[in-house]
Amino acid sequence: MDLKEYVALSGAMLRVGIFGYGGGPSVIPLFRHEAVTRYKWMTDKEFGELLAFANALPGPIATKLAAQLGYQQKGAMGAVVAILAHILPTTIAMVALLGALYAMKESVIVAGMIAAVRPVIAVLLGITAYEFCAKTWGGLGKIIGVGFGVIAFLLLGVLDVHPAIVIITFLAYGTVHIKVFNWAKRKWGGKESIKQNSGGMPS
Structure with a gap:
């Protein structure tokens, strides 16, 4: 201990x-x-x-x-x-x-x-x-961040939605956002990397 x-x-x-x-x-x-x-x-x-x-x-x-x-x-x-x-x-x-x-x-x-x-x-x-x-x-970037802040304020302060529901909803979006971002990064980043490597190889 x-x-x-x-x-x-x-x-x-x-x-x-x-x-x-x-x-x-x-x-x-x-x-x-x-x-x-x-x-x-x-x-x-x-x-x-x-x-x-x-x-x-x-x-x-x-x-x-x-x-x-x-x-x-x-x-x-x-x-x-x-x-x-x-x-x-x-x-x-x-x-x-x-x-x-x-x-x-x-x-x-x-x-x-x-x-x-x-x-x-x-x-x-x-x-x-x-x-x-x-x-x-x-x-997320300023635009999306500010937009989410406004949405959260409306849900919590105006519509009086339970905080747990709002949090779970945003967590779900964050999970999807990260997966999509990583998928796009692997797909397009991988292609760009392949092109660069191919361009540098002798013919």
């Missing part, structure tokens, strides 16, 4: 659990910072794929990401450690401070603190979305 790796995993999940104010989407940039930037457990592309699959599964996004990251690092025990490190401290704090929160819920100071945190969360989500868009442009 590598204690150092478990300590790093626990520390990462603990920080996300404590500083992930608001839960849900607000923790995604924090998970990305720990997994991609700080510890380099995975690339941005791999984190994007992890996030897509996690969104397609039922349950809170934070615990799903914690479990998957822990499992990738240290197997089943890593998943257990990651989930406990993520939820246990905040759960204890929530129970301990429940009475105080009820007593201060009408406080102007508390309301101001909550209002001040919201723009930070919005900026973090915006930065994460922009970086994902940049990766999408590199893979």
